[in-house]
Amino acid sequence: MIFRLHLFLCLLTGLTVKLQAQNFNINYGFGIGSYTMTDLKKLQEDNAGNNKLDYKTTEDFPSYYRSYLHFSLDFGDDFAGLNLSYQSTGARTTYSDYSGEHTIDQIINGLEIGLFYNYSIVNRNNSKLYFGMQANSIISTLKLKEEISFFEQHISESSEERGKSIGLNIGAQLGYRYSINSFFIGLEGGYVLNPVNSGFKFNEGKSKLKADWSGYRISVTIGLKFKSGKGAGAG
Amino acid sequence: MRVILLFFLLVLSILVSCEFSPQGVNPVEVERVDSAFFTLKVSDYSDTIPVTGHTILVVDLDIKNLELYELNILINDQKINTYNQNEIKFHAEQLGQGFHPLKVQVTTTSGSGSLADVYNLEGLYAEFYYTLYVDIDPPHSLKIIDFSNENGMLKINWERYNRINFSSYILYKFYNNTNSSGIQLFASTNQNTTEYLDNSFIGGECYYAVAVVSSQGVKIVGDKFRVYDNYARLKDIKKVDLPDSIDDSVYELSWSKTDYYNNFYKYKLSSYYEILNAEVFDINTTSVRVYDLPFGRNIPFILTTFPAQHYGTATDTLNFNFGEPTFEYNSVTHNPHNGNTYYIHQPYLSILSSNGTVSSFENVYIPYSVFSKDKIYMSTIDALEIHNNVSFQLEEKIPVSLFYQSHKRGGFKDLISVSDNGIFVAAVGESSNNDSVIVYNTISKKVIGSVFRSYSNNRNFRITPNGKHVILDNILYEIELDNLVEKLSINKSGWQQYSGFAGNTALFTIDYSVYPACVKIYSLMSYQLDEEFYINATALFGDKIPFESKILVYDTNTPPNITIYLVDLLDQKSKKLCKAFEARYFLSQDTLYSSFGYKVNLNDL
Numbered sequence: 001m002i003f004r005l006h007l008f009l010c011l012l013t014g015l016t017v018k019l020q021a022q023n024f025n026i027n028y029g030f031g032i033g034s035y036t037m038t039d040l041k042k043l044q045e046d047n048a049g050n051n052k053l054d055y056k057t058t059e060d061f062p063s064y065y066r067s068y069l070h071f072s073l074d075f076g077d078d079f080a081g082l083n084l085s086y087q088s089t090g091a092r093t094t095y096s097d098y099s100g101e102h103t104i105d106q107i108i109n110g111l112e113i114g115l116f117y118n119y120s121i122v123n124r125n126n127s128k129l130y131f132g133m134q135a136n137s138i139i140s141t142l143k144l145k146e147e148i149s150f151f152e153q154h155i156s157e158s159s160e161e162r163g164k165s166i167g168l169n170i171g172a173q174l175g176y177r178y179s180i181n182s183f184f185i186g187l188e189g190g191y192v193l194n195p196v197n198s199g200f201k202f203n204e205g206k207s208k209l210k211a212d213w214s215g216y217r218i219s220v221t222i223g224l225k226f227k228s229g230k231g232a233g234a235g
Numbered sequence: 236m237r238v239i240l241l242f243f244l245l246v247l248s249i250l251v252s253c254e255f256s257p258q259g260v261n262p263v264e265v266e267r268v269d270s271a272f273f274t275l276k277v278s279d280y281s282d283t284i285p286v287t288g289h290t291i292l293v294v295d296l297d298i299k300n301l302e303l304y305e306l307n308i309l310i311n312d313q314k315i316n317t318y319n320q321n322e323i324k325f326h327a328e329q330l331g332q333g334f335h336p337l338k339v340q341v342t343t344t345s346g347s348g349s350l351a352d353v354y355n356l357e358g359l360y361a362e363f364y365y366t367l368y369v370d371i372d373p374p375h376s377l378k379i380i381d382f383s384n385e386n387g388m389l390k391i392n393w394e395r396y397n398r399i400n401f402s403s404y405i406l407y408k409f410y411n412n413t414n415s416s417g418i419q420l421f422a423s424t425n426q427n428t429t430e431y432l433d434n435s436f437i438g439g440e441c442y443y444a445v446a447v448v449s450s451q452g453v454k455i456v457g458d459k460f461r462v463y464d465n466y467a468r469l470k471d472i473k474k475v476d477l478p479d480s481i482d483d484s485v486y487e488l489s490w491s492k493t494d495y496y497n498n499f500y501k502y503k504l505s506s507y508y509e510i511l512n513a514e515v516f517d518i519n520t521t522s523v524r525v526y527d528l529p530f531g532r533n534i535p536f537i538l539t540t541f542p543a544q545h546y547g548t549a550t551d552t553l554n555f556n557f558g559e560p561t562f563e564y565n566s567v568t569h570n571p572h573n574g575n576t577y578y579i580h581q582p583y584l585s586i587l588s589s590n591g592t593v594s595s596f597e598n599v600y601i602p603y604s605v606f607s608k609d610k611i612y613m614s615t616i617d618a619l620e621i622h623n624n625v626s627f628q629l630e631e632k633i634p635v636s637l638f639y640q641s642h643k644r645g646g647f648k649d650l651i652s653v654s655d656n657g658i659f660v661a662a663v664g665e666s667s668n669n670d671s672v673i674v675y676n677t678i679s680k681k682v683i684g685s686v687f688r689s690y691s692n693n694r695n696f697r698i699t700p701n702g703k704h705v706i707l708d709n710i711l712y713e714i715e716l717d718n719l720v721e722k723l724s725i726n727k728s729g730w731q732q733y734s735g736f737a738g739n740t741a742l743f744t745i746d747y748s749v750y751p752a753c754v755k756i757y758s759l760m761s762y763q764l765d766e767e768f769y770i771n772a773t774a775l776f777g778d779k780i781p782f783e784s785k786i787l788v789y790d791t792n793t794p795p796n797i798t799i800y801l802v803d804l805l806d807q808k809s810k811k812l813c814k815a816f817e818a819r820y821f822l823s824q825d826t827l828y829s830s831f832g833y834k835v836n837l838n839d840l
Contacts (some may be wrong), residue, residue, distance in 0.1 A: 052353050058259020065253055092257030097265040099351035105257045150351050 023227045025079065025164055029068045029188065031219020033091045036194075036212040037061040040142070043209065047104045048093040053101075059092040066219065070116065074225065080117040081136055086110070087213065100150040105144040110137040110213050118175065126179040132190075133172050140165045140211040142200050163200030165211055169193060173217070182225050189218040268347040273298040275339055277323075284337065284398035286330065286369045287450035292323040292552040294339065301343040304358055310367065329367045337365040370400040374449040377404075379460035380442075387497030389436035389462065393429050393445040400449040401426045408435065408547065409442040412459060417444065417753040434498045435544035438466025467493040467502065467540045469553035475524060489522035490538050490551070500540040506536045 041061055048055040062088070072081025090107035114136025122129040142165070147158040172191025194213040199206050277284060277293040284292065296306065310330065316325045342360045344352055351357035391406065403424045407417035420443075421431045433443075440463045446456040468491045475485045488511070493499055502515040503767045504523055513523050513813075538551045557748045 022268060053348070053350060054259040054261070054263050056259075058261060059257040062253045067253055079823070086253055088255035090255040090257045092259055094261045095350060097349045098265045098267055098347035099347075099357055100354075101260070102350055103257075107255055107257065109254055133339060148350075148357050149355075150354070153351065153356050153614055155356065163571055 002206070003215075012213065022077070023074045023225065024081070025070070025072045025074055025184070025223050027070050027072075027186070027221045027223020029070065029085075029215060029219040029221035031066055031188070032063050033066045033087050033192070033213075033217045034102070034215035035061055035064040035087070035108075036214040037089065037091075037108065038212050039209050040091065040108065040211065043096050044091040044093055044104075044106060047069070051095070052074045053095045053102075055093050055095045055104075057091065057093045059090060059105075061089045061091050061106075063106075064089045066217065068112070068219070070221070070223070071114070072118075077120040078118060078121050078130075079120075080115065083112060083114045083116045083136055085112040085114070085136070099152060100148065100155075102148045105143070105145040105147075107145065108211055109143075110138045110139045110211065111141075112169070114169075116173075118173070126184075128177045128186075129175070130177070131172070131174050133169045133170070134192075136168070138167045138169055138197075138211075138213060140167065140197070140200070140207070140213070142211065161202055163202040163207065163209070165198045165200045167194055167197030167211060167213070169213055171217070174185070175221075177221070179225065184223050184224075184225060186221045187219075188221060189216070191216050245412070265347055265349045268345045268359065271341075271343070271361040273301065273341070273343065273359075273361070275341060275361075275363045277337070277339070277363075277365055281368045282529065283368050283808065286327045286367050287371060287400040289326050290324070290626070291830050294318070294321045294323060296321070296341060298341070298343045301359070304342040304344065304355070305340070306342070307338075307340040309336075309340065312338070323679045324645070327371045330367065330369045332369055332372055335367040335369060337367050339363040339365070368399060370398050370830055371451060372400070372454045373451075374398065374400060374447045374455045375453045376457040377445045377447050378457055379443055379444055382460075382462045382464075384464065385432060387495050387499075389464075389495060389498070391431050391435040391443050391445075391460075391462075392431060393457075395429045396426060396447045400451065402448040402450050402452070404428060404447065405454070406431050407444045407446065409444065409459060410547070412442055412461070417442075435542045435547040436464075437495050437498050437540045437542040437547060437549045438464050438493055439549035441547065465491075465494050465547035466551065467491055467538060468540045468551045469536055472536065472553065479650040486525045487522050488525050488536055488553075492518060492521055493540050493549070495542070498544075500541040500543050503539040503541060504536065505539070506534055511536060635762065637722070 016086040034131055042123070044060060066085060066087035068083060068085030070083055072079045072082050073225050086109070088107065088109045089205070090105060092103055092105050094101070096102070109204045114134055116132055116134035118130040118132030120128045120130045142163045144163075146160075147160070149156040169192050171190050171192035173188050175186055175188035177184050177186035177188075192214060197210040197212065200209045200211070201207070274297045278292045279295075294306075294308075296303070306318070308315050308323055310325070313643050315323065315325065340360070340362050342358050343795075344355065345357045345359050346352065347357065349357060374396065375398075377394045377396055379391060383390050383392075393404075393406075396404070403422055405419055406421040408420045409415065409417040420433060420435070441459065442459040444457050445453050446460045448454045470489045470491055472486050472488045475487045477485055488504065490502070496518055499518045500516075504511050504513045504515070506512075506525075511523070515523065534554065536553045538553070540549045542548070561786050717804055
């Protein structure tokens with residue numbers, strides 16, 4: 001968390017410097033994304049299958065909410081900027097009966113930092129339809145959590161292990177933005193490919209387990225437009 | 236600017252709170268297992284386990300398909316560490332006499348298949364209780380209860396040994412009530428065996444004792460138990476009338492049948508003097524015939540019943556006295572070349588002097604007697620295994636006419652002589668006192684002499700040459716005869732004529748159960764006769780003896796024994812067979828010399 005905060009503040013400081021000379025936008029997006037996570041799904045399957053009991057997987061890296069911040073310079077028909085996004089998904093394999101309960105969870109969070117470029121296909125009045133691309137580095141954090149409880153024995157144990165990896169993804173998106181004064185709202189969708197990932201590094205060492213954030217993205221966004229010099233929309 | 240910062244902070248909080256939180260439960264219905272359904276057996280005992288020594292108990296635990304977590308064995312609430320591979324090992328002495336609780340604690344998986352079961356946090360627990368009864372005290376003795384005749388066999392019943400430290404019964408049999416060791420008849424490791432059929436018992440008296448051997452190997456023999464029951468007994472001996480036989484001395488000895496017919500093997504009948512020696516294997520035969528009974532003494536008949544096992548016989552004795560004494564008659568050779576040495580081991584005895592030495596002999600029982608002019612000296616020597624010369628001395632000079640009774644039947648000692656006036660017999664009874672010695676005229680049936688005095692020389696003398704045990708009885712009887720010279724005209728010179736012919740003398744025996752006056756000698760037989768001679772009995776025995784038969788004589792340097800048969804003159808048709816005579820003769824030229832000192836000129840016959 002400190003790492004992410006530090007990174008965020010650095011970027012914010014850098015952008016603030018730029019605000020003095022450029023029209024730029026800042027927007028927050030919230031949406032949903034799907035994630036491939038091939039290795040982790042395989043791990044989850046193994047967790048369920050290796051038990052004598054009838055474990056079931058209740059969550060298997062589903063599509064989940066994501067959010068992002070874009071800092072962009074608006075050049076008229078196109079705009080480009082910095083992408084800072086956060087996304088998360090996970091899985092659960094669990095079993096419970098009269099004697100106890102056992103859950104095996106995987107939670108993976110990805111923090112993307114990258115650049116994007118959008119080109120307006122249609123730029124009319126307050127509406128802007130654009131197509132763009134982005135490239136990000138992504139820092140993945142995997143939490144392996146396990147909890148087991150035996151009711152009659154009053155035994156409850158949990159464990160958590162964390163691993164980190166870093167990767168690179170690229171994506172393409174299509175979006176629409178409508179501006180009202182200094183505000184704008186928009187809708188954006190696309191696909192992200194995550195071809196490069198290092199193996200997760202745990203305390204015990206590095207594993208071959210890799211994240212795979214590839215998947216579709218769709219989100220809504222809201223932002224502020226700032227103009228350089230006088231007449232800056234927001235301050 | 237503040238608005239921007241506020242915006243960023245808001246976005247930041249949204250970012251960090253957007254972590255995925257997995258949801259969902261998977262409740263599975265699993266049936267709870269609350270009670271144990273497995274079983275446990277300890278060496279097939281249900282409750283109390285007997286312990287008497289080194290013990291190995293086998294734990295047979297059936298927990299179906301469950302997994303055994305733990306099994307604890309506790310004796311006296313102390314966990315034992317000698318449980319291995321389903322066996323509990325310990326020794327009774329570790330526990331001590333008495334009762335000790337044995338507890339088996341079993342913990343297994345529950346088998347429910349629940350999460351806790353899989354993680355070995357759920358199980359079933361059961362306790363099994365037994366009682367160890369340790370008996371290491373020495374066993375107590377057992378008593379024999381009773382006995383019975385079970386289908387012709389003896390059945391012995393004894394108390395059951397009820398304690399757990401039982402190892403075996405041993406049944407002993409004793410033939411008396413002394414401290415002598417018994418015979419082990421039977422042994423059984425079956426504690427319920429409390430009877431035994433003894434096939435060695437045939438009646439009579441014996442003793443039994445039962446011993447119990449504990450697991451620790453301690454044996455306690457109970458008191459002897461007396462068993463007495465009927466046995467085969469001699470009943471009577473009666474004369475058998477055989478009209479077609481000339482033998483008038485056939486008797487029948489009878490006895491009662493044994494009750495233990497299944498144990499029967501044989502009857503053995505015997506008596507002294509070798510009169511009877513028979514074996515009867517048929518249990519239903521209860522009599523035998525007896526021939527040639529001697530007179531004048533008690534004849535003990537012995538019936539011994541043998542069981543299938545050849546020990547444990549039952550014996551019965553019946554004494555019978557046939558009244559009139561019967562005698563035997565033998566002569567003794569005079570051997571002048573032997574000086575003062577008396578070769579008692581020789582068939583014939585000659586005595587030349589009152590002082591002499593009896594040379595070594597073995598297993599000979601020889602009474603001898605001596606006639607003097609007016610006295611008869613008679614000595615008995617009973618000796619066994621004499622290896623050294625034995626010296627003895629007679630009190631009187633002894634004439635050379637000697638009569639010697641070789642021993643044929645144990646304890647039967649006679650002296651006999653023949654004269655014109657009859658045959659004279661000295662009979663010595665079983666005892667050695669003077670009253671048992673008489674001189675008897677068989678014709679007049681009168682006692683004509685009695686013991687004047689007796690001399691005991693080395694009586695019961697014992698020597699141990701070469702370490703051997705020797706018993707010597709030497710008694711000299713001096714017998715005084717009435718008018719001996721007149722009634723016993725023994726021809727001394729006759730013997731002298733035969734000197735130098737040792738061994739060529741005659742041996743003559745007469746059974747006087749037939750009155751001589753009614754007897755004739757009608758035949759004389761031998762195995763090697765090639766010619767017959769008939770001698771008028773008168774020539775041998777004198778005119779006063781009305782013998783009319785002739786005697787067949789065989790001439791040889793080593794005369795055979797000659798058998799003479801007597802026939803009753805009054806009843807020749809019946810021809811009763813009388814006891815045989817045996818005589819030895821010597822033939823020189825035409826003269827037959829008898830062992831009685833008579834000579835017969837064969838040309839006169």
